[in-house]
Amino acid sequence: MSRVRSEQLFSDAKLIMPGGVNSPARAWGSVGGSPIFLEKAAGSSIWDVDGNELVDYVCSWGPMILGHANPVVIDAAIDAARSGTSFGAPTELEVEMSRRVVDAVPSIEVIRFVSSGTEATMSALRLARAKTGRNKIIKFRGGYHGHEDALLVEAGSGLANQGIASSSGVHPGYAASTLVSEYNDLESVKGLLESNPGEVAAVIVEPIAGNMGVVLPVDGFLEGLRSLTREHQCLLIFDEVISGFRVALGGAQSTFGVTPDITCLGKIIGGGFPVGAYGASAEIMSEVAPLGPMYQAGTLSGNPVAMAAGIATLDELGKPGVYQDLQIATDKLANGVTNVFAKAGVPAVINRACGLMTVFFSNIQVTNMETASATDREAYGVFFHKMVDNGVYLPPSQYEAWFISTVHTERNIKLTLEAVERSLIG
Numbered sequence: 001m002s003r004v005r006s007e008q009l010f011s012d013a014k015l016i017m018p019g020g021v022n023s024p025a026r027a028w029g030s031v032g033g034s035p036i037f038l039e040k041a042a043g044s045s046i047w048d049v050d051g052n053e054l055v056d057y058v059c060s061w062g063p064m065i066l067g068h069a070n071p072v073v074i075d076a077a078i079d080a081a082r083s084g085t086s087f088g089a090p091t092e093l094e095v096e097m098s099r100r101v102v103d104a105v106p107s108i109e110v111i112r113f114v115s116s117g118t119e120a121t122m123s124a125l126r127l128a129r130a131k132t133g134r135n136k137i138i139k140f141r142g143g144y145h146g147h148e149d150a151l152l153v154e155a156g157s158g159l160a161n162q163g164i165a166s167s168s169g170v171h172p173g174y175a176a177s178t179l180v181s182e183y184n185d186l187e188s189v190k191g192l193l194e195s196n197p198g199e200v201a202a203v204i205v206e207p208i209a210g211n212m213g214v215v216l217p218v219d220g221f222l223e224g225l226r227s228l229t230r231e232h233q234c235l236l237i238f239d240e241v242i243s244g245f246r247v248a249l250g251g252a253q254s255t256f257g258v259t260p261d262i263t264c265l266g267k268i269i270g271g272g273f274p275v276g277a278y279g280a281s282a283e284i285m286s287e288v289a290p291l292g293p294m295y296q297a298g299t300l301s302g303n304p305v306a307m308a309a310g311i312a313t314l315d316e317l318g319k320p321g322v323y324q325d326l327q328i329a330t331d332k333l334a335n336g337v338t339n340v341f342a343k344a345g346v347p348a349v350i351n352r353a354c355g356l357m358t359v360f361f362s363n364i365q366v367t368n369m370e371t372a373s374a375t376d377r378e379a380y381g382v383f384f385h386k387m388v389d390n391g392v393y394l395p396p397s398q399y400e401a402w403f404i405s406t407v408h409t410e411r412n413i414k415l416t417l418e419a420v421e422r423s424l425i426g
């Protein structure tokens with residue numbers, strides 16, 4: 001498989017863009033080597049600039065749940081674009097889109113659209129502080145919520161309570177107001193709430209963690225967060241930027257039956273265009289300007305092209321059987337991969353949810369960041385490169401999810417399993 005053109009572009013790009021990329025995960029830093037540059041995509045396939053076709057399990061990190069260049073979504077976007085791409089004034093499309101989200105997501109009565117998942121979580125924190133008059137936030141180690149300052153805190157276990165930023169340049173004042181708990185560990189949350197009485201505005205959590213690899217909430221975890229936050233009169237924020245419209249139309253909150261106070265959305269909601277959103281009850285959302293005193297705005301928010309693509313995407317996802325089929329495809333892939341690893345005698349833990357999975361090179365169950373970190377990342381890097389050589393594009397990091405779309409076929413899965421076999425045994 002030639003990569004000459006990708007390699008040339010990467011060396012050009014590195015001179016004029018930091019690390020040659022516009023988002024760090026794209027640079028293959030944790031698996032090594034030179035990233036492939038993509039030229040086009042259709043359905044479950046991507047093509048790089050050297051003409052290689054690969055089965056894609058990154059799917060733009062989730063948005064392309066209907067596959068790339070879905071004709072219905074593309075037509076909707078093109079139609080909207082022909083009528084103007086941005087007005088900075090209200091449109092009917094925003095009303096249509098809002099209605100769909102409000103109907104689908106249990107916790108959302110009123111919604112505000114923004115342009116990215118980062119803006120959604122950033123605004124949700126501001127809203128929680130505005131509503132409660134408190135300043136501290138609890139997040140989970142290994143939870144990713146975009147690159148908002150207060151959330152770029154991940155601290156190792158010993159430093160967990162001290163709010164040490166995991167990025168340079170974060171104002172220590174922001175970092176200090178962020179407390180870090182362990183995922184799936186209610187006691188750690190309870191401890192922080194009790195040692196910071198009356199100070200915590202919100203607990204923010206991915207109800208299905210997707211950014212330490214896929215990690216599911218253990219029984220009672222989300223329910224426990226719900227009752228602890230009620231008890232301490234702080235808000236529960238579900239960051240459903242990955243799980244929203246992926247595990248079900250109503251997100252993880254509908255599958256687990258736990259209703260947060262504020263929900264953050266992104267990725268799928270824009271149908272491949274830049275959109276995020278946050279929503280809550282009408283009462284909480286009445287804090288948001290122009291209705292209330294919490295200011296939040298955006299020139300391109302509710303952009304008509306993105307709204308049209310989002311509407312088309314949600315309408316497709318709302319058709320009967322879509323999630324059942326996606327779950328079946330996920331199970332086929334995950335079961336198949338499990339079998340191939342077992343046959344090859346390579347230890348692996350495979351976590352999955354509808355349309356999502358991660359293969360951890362590990363022999364212990366992965367339930368939080370600590371156990372996710374105990375995986376053999378070097379082995380993942382070797383596996384990743386062999387998979388690419390065999391025509392399958394996986395996330396270039398052990399700590400990310402494989403995204404399965406509604407158009408990944410039986411044939412794709414068969415080819416993928418053959419590639420896994422060759423990568424492990426060949």
Ligand SMILES: *Cc1c(COP(=O)(O)O)cnc(C)c1O
Binds near residue numbers: 118146240241242
């Ligand atoms: C991707 C992601 C974000 C950030 O979204 P961007 O659109 O990249 O800013 C926030 N939360 C979660 C759970 C994510 O996976």
